[in-house]
């Protein structure tokens with residue numbers, strides 16, 4: 001499968017959000033990555049449903065919402081109403097993760113498990129068959145523009161190996177500090193979806209940055 005590129009809209013210019021959504025629509029990108037932060041699970045607040053719905057109305061590609069919030073079950077139904085296709089919750093925020101993943105799937109979305117950098121891949125062993133994708137955080141969640149944590153590469157390989165036996169259709173998404181230097185290594189380790197914020201939106205030509213990432217990976 002070709003690697004999917006998911007620009008993180010956290011790094012977009014919210015003063016011209018429609019133009020940045022349009023850029024993604026017209027670029028080689030595959031997915032819109034939406035970072036939802038509540039100021040409790042992570043030390044930052046991002047944006048909520050008015051912004052998600054505005055992006056959803058303009059987007060011509062699937063939406064991937066990454067919930068960095070406590071008690072994500074409360075909002076699963078609402079994200080389905082917003083037209084989200086991929087919904088990930090943090091393993092660290094879910095007491096009954098199996099139930100939460102079922103809830104997401106029952107609402108017609110792909111269910112993802114996000115892991116903080118300190119959370120070992122081994123925790124996924126029993127739950128992996130119940131997930132459609134795993135999101136490996138390669139920075140501490142909360143902010144864009146941070147430095148990639150190198151140990152994420154080995155974590156991706158470990159999850160890929162585990163998935164061969166337990167969940168052959170599992171997609172692995174990597175999020176945080178992704179750029180054109182580490183992208184080939186991430187794909188080699190087993191990543192299917194590359195999220196990139198700063199390395200796309202902080203360049204003079206974001207569409208060109210997307211094209212470059214996509215060409216490196218496919």
Ligand code: DX5
Nearest residue numbers: 141142144145176177197198
């Ligand atoms: C961080 C978010 C990321 C972030 C990625 O908490 O989950 O999606 O926006 O941004 P970069 O690519 O700049 O690290």
Ligand code: ZN
Nearest residue numbers: 035066175195
């Ligand atoms: Zn994210």
